[in-house]
Structures are given as C-alpha cells and as structure tokens.
Amino acid sequence: MLRRSVFLTSLFLFVLGVSAASAQDAPKLKLVDTVTFTGGYIDDQFALSPDGLRLAYVTVKQDGKATLVLRELASKAEKTADLSKITDEPAQVFFLPSGPEVVVAVKADKTTYVLFDAEGKEVTQIKGQDHLSWRLSGKTLQLVAYRLDKTATSLTHTITLFEAGNPRKVQKTLTLRTDAANRLTVKPDNLEVIHLTSDFTKAVVKILGGYNKSTDSKFPDNQGLYDLEAGTVQKTGLISNNAAWDRDAAWFVRNWRVQHPVRLSGVATVNGIDGSFQLGQGIQQWKDITPKFQLGRFDFDTFRVAPVQPVEKTVHFTMAIHPQNPITLQYKKSEKRAWHFFRLNAETGAADDLGQVQAEETTITWSLGGKLIGLMRLSPNWTVGSETLELYQLP
Numbered sequence: 001m002l003r004r005s006v007f008l009t010s011l012f013l014f015v016l017g018v019s020a021a022s023a024q025d026a027p028k029l030k031l032v033d034t035v036t037f038t039g040g041y042i043d044d045q046f047a048l049s050p051d052g053l054r055l056a057y058v059t060v061k062q063d064g065k066a067t068l069v070l071r072e073l074a075s076k077a078e079k080t081a082d083l084s085k086i087t088d089e090p091a092q093v094f095f096l097p098s099g100p101e102v103v104v105a106v107k108a109d110k111t112t113y114v115l116f117d118a119e120g121k122e123v124t125q126i127k128g129q130d131h132l133s134w135r136l137s138g139k140t141l142q143l144v145a146y147r148l149d150k151t152a153t154s155l156t157h158t159i160t161l162f163e164a165g166n167p168r169k170v171q172k173t174l175t176l177r178t179d180a181a182n183r184l185t186v187k188p189d190n191l192e193v194i195h196l197t198s199d200f201t202k203a204v205v206k207i208l209g210g211y212n213k214s215t216d217s218k219f220p221d222n223q224g225l226y227d228l229e230a231g232t233v234q235k236t237g238l239i240s241n242n243a244a245w246d247r248d249a250a251w252f253v254r255n256w257r258v259q260h261p262v263r264l265s266g267v268a269t270v271n272g273i274d275g276s277f278q279l280g281q282g283i284q285q286w287k288d289i290t291p292k293f294q295l296g297r298f299d300f301d302t303f304r305v306a307p308v309q310p311v312e313k314t315v316h317f318t319m320a321i322h323p324q325n326p327i328t329l330q331y332k333k334s335e336k337r338a339w340h341f342f343r344l345n346a347e348t349g350a351a352d353d354l355g356q357v358q359a360e361e362t363t364i365t366w367s368l369g370g371k372l373i374g375l376m377r378l379s380p381n382w383t384v385g386s387e388t389l390e391l392y393q394l395p
Contacts, residue, residue, distance in 0.1 A: 026353035029392035050310035052370015081120035137164035268296035
C-alpha cells in the first residue's frame, strides 16, 4: 500500500511538472490562409507588408519563368509583374517600411534592386550595390544604397542617398576611401574603420592612440563615431582592453547588416541556459535579456533574426524547439519540434514568445507583417521554395 502511495504521489508530481512547463508555452498560431501554386513552385523569398495587408511572392514555372505576384490579402486580388528579363531566382523580396513599393533584389557580382509599385509596374532600378537601406528625412523615407569596392591597396565605401520619397533621383553621394587595412586619417586622428551604421552615413571607428617619444609608450586607443556627411570624428569612450574590444568588434563586422544586434550563445540546462542572451548597443555594450519563456527548451542553432524588421525599435526572431531538450527530458519525455516566433523590445530588452507553429521540417522561411506571419516549409532536399505558402494569425 505504501509503495502504491509513493507511486501515485510521484505520478502526480510528474504530471504537475509537465503541466507547469506546458502552462508557460506560447499558443499555437491559427492558420488563416494558404497560397498555392502547382505550375512550378513559389520561391522561398516572399514578404508581408509592414501593415500585414499585402503579400509579395514570386512564382516560378517549370520552364523557369518567374513572376512577381502582389496580393491584397482581404480581397485576394492580385497584380503581377513579369520578372523573366530580370531574374529567375530573386535574392530577396521585401516591402519598404512606408509607401506601396516592393523591392526585388537580383544578385550577380553586385546586387540590383528593382522597385515596383502597388500595381506591379517597375518604378526604377538601383544597380551595382551591396545593400539597400533607408532612413527618415523629416517624415519622409529616404533610400540609402551601399557599395564596397576592393583593390590590393584600398577599400572604397560608396553611399548613395536618394531624394526623400523619390527613389529615381540621387540627392548626394558619400565616399569613404581607406587603405587595405580599412584605415584613414581625418586630421588630427588616425582611424580604423570597424563597420558602418545601419543607414551607412556613420562609421564606428577605432581612434588609434599616438606615440609618446619622451616616455617610449603608446597613448591608449579610443572608440569613436565618424560622420561621413559632416567629416567629423566624435570620441565615444576609452578602449581599456584592445584584445577584448577587437574580438567584440569582429562580431559586429560579421553582422554589419543587423539594425538591432542580438546574440544568443551558451548551453541549454534544465534551469534554462548557461550562457548569454543579449541585445547589443555598441561594441562591448551588451544588455542581458531575461526572456519570459524557457530559453533552454530551444535549439540555439535555429536562432534567426528577421532580415527586415517592420516595426521600429523592435526585433523579431525565431527558434525551434529542441525535441530532446533538457527541460523536458527531466520528465522523461521529449517534445515535438515546433517553431516559435518572438518579439524583442530593443529599448527595454523585454522578450515575448508570440506563438508557435508545429513543423517537423528541418528548415522554414518566414516573413512578419502586422498581425500575420507568412511561413514556408522547406524540404531538406529542396530549399528554394514550395508549392504552398501559409499565413498565420498572431494573437
């Protein structure tokens, strides 16, 4: 009788533990629409507009002909544009953060960005770039194009600013030319360029300390900000440990396109994570994030930040549940693989789990806009697209 009582008590605690873990889980997102194309496939590059009212996707027929489709989600009315003379495999599709324009990026040696209006008519092409960004000029969006050219002895960063609200007309061009080690002199300072900011008009730099002959010693280095438009340098702090600063700077160089840097590293444990989950505000300026979810349940290798963030000062990212994660293994069970979608406040560091979609596939691709998530399930053997594109409603 005693043994049975102990067993029932253990069973009760086990169920209670599982229920407690499940109670913290995010809701399963509701499938609200499905877009299909059976004459070939839908390319894995697609986008929802920032307001969540429109969808841009590319269909590719069996003969390779590509078509841009602009879909009004409420009415399901569609406008199309023939891409066959431009590309059969877009490198990226995205909406600008304001206005009706959608951009199709075509990658060759450099990238051509082709802008289309809401009717599917081509507005303009911005050719020969490495990246296209934007900033607000007053209350109007201004496009910013960036190109990097390398020779054996120099690096040339070219930034093209277009007139606010007019992507056809160049307002000005900024040029930053350095030696092959990315160094230049802005008198009286010698600078090493680390990376450009997200709108490419400023450069994060190391201000190299001079040499004191009387003491046979080097003055310390400083970090700084070089304004390409004004041609001025601002010191932003002393570098006390060059090796540590350089290691962190290398992370920013690798992730230079990210507007709000976020990094996740560590080892999952039954109590969460032994490592760091941080929001970056500059080199060696990281804010620890304490999420409202059990971070240790996730496969950290699946951590992906959305390449285009539709909401200012917000970071959206995704991670997949690790089926054999330590948190559930303590209850002698495993979990089905599910992809969770997260929202991070870039000012406060608050991180929320918006919801999950069950997906056993190795890979997904996705886009967020308004209260919708567009999701495509990709086969491990065919990662360029699918016949189906799903739309899910956020709570």
